[in-house]
Amino acid sequence: MATRPMTVRASTHGRFYFYALLGAAIIVFAGFAQSYFLKGFFGAPPLYPLLHLHGVIMTSWFVLFAAQTWLVATHQVRLHRRLGIIGALLACAILIVGTAVLIIGTRLGHNAGLPAPIIVCLSLANFLVFGVLVVAAIGFRGRSEFHKRLMLVATLNLLPAAISRIPLDFIMSGGPLVIFGILDLVIMICVGYDTLRHRRLHPAFAWAPS
Numbered sequence: 525m526a527t528r529p530m531t532v533r534a535s536t537h538g539r540f541y542f543y544a545l546l547g548a549a550i551i552v553f554a555g556f557a558q559s560y561f562l563k564g565f566f567g568a569p570p571l572y573p574l575l576h577l578h579g580v581i582m583t584s585w586f587v588l589f590a591a592q593t594w595l596v597a598t599h600q601v602r603l604h605r606r607l608g609i610i611g612a613l614l615a616c617a618i619l620i621v622g623t624a625v626l627i628i629g630t631r632l633g634h635n636a637g638l639p640a641p642i643i644v645c646l647s648l649a650n651f652l653v654f655g656v657l658v659v660a661a662i663g664f665r666g667r668s669e670f671h672k673r674l675m676l677v678a679t680l681n682l683l684p685a686a687i688s689r690i691p692l693d694f695i696m697s698g699g700p701l702v703i704f705g706i707l708d709l710v711i712m713i714c715v716g717y718d719t720l721r722h723r724r725l726h727p728a729f730a731w732a733p734s
Contacts, residue, residue, distance in 0.1 A: 540714075540717060540718065540721070541593045541672065541676065542590075542593060544676060544680075544714050545586070545589055545590055545593060545679070547710065548586065548679060548680060548683060548710070549586055549590075551683055551686050551687060551690070551710070552582075552583075552586065552683070552686045554686070554690050555685070555686030555687060555688070555689035555690050556579070556686055556689060558689075558691065559571075559689065560579050572628075574621065574624060574625060574628065575625055577621055578621050578622060578625045581614060581617045581618055581621055582618065582622075582682065584614055585611075585614050585615075585618060585679070585682070586679070588607065588610060588611055588614060589675070589679050591607065592604055592607060592608070592611065592675075595607070596668075596672070605665070608662075608665065612658070612662060615654075615655070615658045615678075618651075618654070618682070619651055619654070619655055622647075622651060623648070623651060626643075626644065626647050626648070630643060630644055642700070646684075646700055646704075647684075647685075650681060650682075650684055653678075653681050654678050654681045654682060657674050657675075657677055657678035657681065657732060658674075658675070658678050660674050660731075660732075661674035661675045661678060664728075669726065669728070670726075670727070670728045673718070673726055673728035673729055673732070674728050674732055676714065677711060677714075677728075677729070677732040680707070680710055680711050680714070681707070683707055683710065684703050684704060684707055687703050687706050687707060688703045715729045
């Protein structure tokens, strides 16, 4: 009887991260369905190899996040920590390959109708935030309440590229304010739910840049 409330809380908390990841995955699929995941059905032009690699790395990050969430929920902490090494390597790959893709895309004129300097600055700033959050999460790996929240915000910070490609007029024509406004809304929903559930704003969310 004494352990039952803890089990219920752990199950509810696990569902929070599952639904947050599910929402992020839906955004990623909606944004890249035409140009990547279902490109064959939409007749999209072929992608150069580095862009394929970028897609594989980014998809792997979300798959790994899902696996890590499941491992924690099922109390397989040792395997979770081992896979964390792969996560750190994937984070480095995201920054390196993502920056290379950004440079090539800018040279090819893939700027979503915005001046190249704006695209480059916003994208590099987003990569910087992602890197800072992942490093902080690794630093707090021994404090799970901080670690998992920082990793969640880091993962959500990868969404702007997908958001900008969702085929809705108000997004396609709204520019950075709409794109990052949607990102902030997604993060605020997650932070708001967590805050209401625990009746306080967790310091990890209060500190995390977004």
